[in-house]
Amino acid sequence: MHPALSVIFLTTLIGAGQGLFLALFTGESYAAINIIPEQRHQFFAVGGLIVLMLLIAGLVASFFHLGHPERAWRAVTQWRTSWLSREVIILPLVMLLVALWSIAHYLEWNPTLLGMELGSEITLTLGAVTSAAVFLLYIATAMIYASIRFLREWASPLTVINFTLLGAASGFLLATAYATNYAQNLVNFYGGWAMILTLAAWFSRSAALIRNARLKPKSTIQSAIGIRHSQIAQKSMGMMGGSYNTREYFHGASRMVLRLIKWLALVLTFPLPLLLIWFGMSSDNAQLILIALFVQYLGLLFERWLFFAQANHPQNIYYQTVG
Amino acid sequence: MTQLALVIDLNVCVGCHACVTSCKEWNTSGVAGPLFDDNPYDANPTGTFFNRVQTFEIGTFPKTETVHFPKSCLHCEDPPCVPVCPTGASYKRREDGIVLVDYDKCIGCKYCSWACPYGAREIDEQQRVMKKCTLCVDRLYDASLPESERKPSCVLACPTQARIYGDIHDADSAASMAIRERGGYQLMPEWGTQPANHYLPRRKTELHIHADELVRSDNPLKKEDIRKGPSREVNLDDWMF
Numbered sequence: 001m002h003p004a005l006s007v008i009f010l011t012t013l014i015g016a017g018q019g020l021f022l023a024l025f026t027g028e029s030y031a032a033i034n035i036i037p038e039q040r041h042q043f044f045a046v047g048g049l050i051v052l053m054l055l056i057a058g059l060v061a062s063f064f065h066l067g068h069p070e071r072a073w074r075a076v077t078q079w080r081t082s083w084l085s086r087e088v089i090i091l092p093l094v095m096l097l098v099a100l101w102s103i104a105h106y107l108e109w110n111p112t113l114l115g116m117e118l119g120s121e122i123t124l125t126l127g128a129v130t131s132a133a134v135f136l137l138y139i140a141t142a143m144i145y146a147s148i149r150f151l152r153e154w155a156s157p158l159t160v161i162n163f164t165l166l167g168a169a170s171g172f173l174l175a176t177a178y179a180t181n182y183a184q185n186l187v188n189f190y191g192g193w194a195m196i197l198t199l200a201a202w203f204s205r206s207a208a209l210i211r212n213a214r215l216k217p218k219s220t221i222q223s224a225i226g227i228r229h230s231q232i233a234q235k236s237m238g239m240m241g242g243s244y245n246t247r248e249y250f251h252g253a254s255r256m257v258l259r260l261i262k263w264l265a266l267v268l269t270f271p272l273p274l275l276l277i278w279f280g281m282s283s284d285n286a287q288l289i290l291i292a293l294f295v296q297y298l299g300l301l302f303e304r305w306l307f308f309a310q311a312n313h314p315q316n317i318y319y320q321t322v323g
Numbered sequence: 324m325t326q327l328a329l330v331i332d333l334n335v336c337v338g339c340h341a342c343v344t345s346c347k348e349w350n351t352s353g354v355a356g357p358l359f360d361d362n363p364y365d366a367n368p369t370g371t372f373f374n375r376v377q378t379f380e381i382g383t384f385p386k387t388e389t390v391h392f393p394k395s396c397l398h399c400e401d402p403p404c405v406p407v408c409p410t411g412a413s414y415k416r417r418e419d420g421i422v423l424v425d426y427d428k429c430i431g432c433k434y435c436s437w438a439c440p441y442g443a444r445e446i447d448e449q450q451r452v453m454k455k456c457t458l459c460v461d462r463l464y465d466a467s468l469p470e471s472e473r474k475p476s477c478v479l480a481c482p483t484q485a486r487i488y489g490d491i492h493d494a495d496s497a498a499s500m501a502i503r504e505r506g507g508y509q510l511m512p513e514w515g516t517q518p519a520n521h522y523l524p525r526r527k528t529e530l531h532i533h534a535d536e537l538v539r540s541d542n543p544l545k546k547e548d549i550r551k552g553p554s555r556e557v558n559l560d561d562w563m564f
């Protein structure tokens with residue numbers, strides 16, 4: 001498939017935003033049971049704002065993918081059958097919940113009910129609901145791709161696992177970088193999680209790459225035109241100036257470039273950030289963590305590009321030779 | 324239930340592209356607005372078409388066969404492109420099984436085109452909505468057209484009658500009979516999309532003539548009966564004149 005920048009930015013930005021929320025909420029809930037030191041409300045309120053900005057940035061990017069963004073509201077109607085529709089519903093829902101959660105923190109909302117102070121119960125409950133919605137959003141985003149059964153590079157549970165782990169890893173790394181400024185006592189906590197998640201994502205993304213390398217196409221030129229012969233060669237695809245079919249479904253990069261991007265994606269997303277986080281944490285160097293964040297995001301852009309480029313659409317069988 | 328479809332006879336298609344041009348002509352002039360061409364007069368002309376004719380060579384030279392292969396939306400009975408559409412713009416008509424896009428609802432997200440294994444959908448770069456073969460739904464029920472013309476434009480244009488139009492759920496339609504009797508098959512059956520359009524395979528055309536067929540008494544041309552010279556035998560005419 002042809003990787004569209006709008007979708008690359010959409011999926012990486014909201015993935016990181018969702019991950020950051022999970023990180024913030026993990027911090028909040030761990031603190032509630034006194035495993036880690038408690039943070040000021042402002043830490044969560046500002047963090048929530050960053051999550052929101054990432055989600056909005058992703059949403060804006062997604063509009064560039066649409067021919068008629070002004071009709072986008074129609075996309076909420078087919079949630080019964082379409083994962084895209086489900087994503088379109090869950091994304092604003094997550095935004096709303098994150099906004100409520102951040103506002104509750106910002107106002108340090110502490111209503112009393114029947115003489116009891118609710119205090120952190122409210123944000124904890126709201127945060128738990130939001131986290132559930134965040135996971136649903138990961139699933140919905142990934143299922144858009146994983147549900148197309150003949151794009152076999154995508155049609156695997158690994159797609160859902162990768163979107164979730166990669167998003168969470170970048171989100172926790174972002175939380176680490178955020179903590180270096182505003183909550184130094186959480187840097188190791190977030191950094192540790194960022195490393196664990198990055199490692200897990202490295203493992204599952206590699207599994208997907210290995211799976212892709214071993215896939216045998218189900219459709220062949222024989223099944224595509226229904227002629228039983230071992231020697232079939234296309235002599236003309238019916239037009240010479242190209243068409244949507246030749247533009248949308250081919251990445252157009254050479255083998256060399258594809259391999260280069262694969263290695264860039266792997267190195268920038270996994271080992272390099274891991275090393276940087278490790279050194280950053282052990283030498284208390286906030287700069288290194290920030291560099292790790294940008295290196296990994298860059299890696300994720302390449303990773304997402306590769307994700308699209310590697311998907312080999314069966315329609316390509318019909319578009320092998322111009323004429 | 325009705326399922327309108329095309330049955331395309333690869334045995335007679337000569338690859339003339341008449342269906343491509345007639346399709347484009349009809350569908351660029353309809354109520355749905357033009358089917359745009361981008362750079363029609365420039366170096367790389369490209370544009371939106373519902374129908375393409377491709378050419379394949381089977382075998383190794385010099386023992387080759389050329390197969391021309393018209394390709395359009397197959398109006399699948401279980402169309403994977405429909406459920407993925409987030410807006411409901413893509414739909415399959417209950418009454419005749421035609422798969423259509425509502426151009427007023429489509430947001431141009433292209434998701435349906437990813438979900439069509441055949442690459443039958445093409446985005447209109449200027450109207451920014453998804454387009455595909457409509458089976459000329461605006462001809463089929465148009466009472467102002469003579470009955471014989473209430474068919475897809477491509478079917479009417481085909482000089483070799485390689486395109487048979489009909490209801491494949493009606494066992495007596497020309498389309499069903501062609502599928503049944505001439506080995507009609509579906510494309511990429513491995514995905515379970517149940518394409519309504521079928522293709523008829525190439526056949527070997529051989530003529531077997533036995534000697535007795537040339538000399539048999541009911542030889543219609545009486546070719547072998549021509550006598551070499553005038554007969555000297557007395558016949559009835561000699562008596563009459």
Ligand code: SF4
Pocket residue numbers: 395396397398399402403404405422438439440441442443444455516
């Ligand atoms: S050929 Fe493609 S566009 Fe047409 S109905 Fe089947 S899946 Fe949908």
Ligand code: SF4
Pocket residue numbers: 407408409410411412413424428429430431432433434435436452453
């Ligand atoms: S491009 Fe249009 S028809 Fe296709 S899935 Fe998107 S909204 Fe539906």
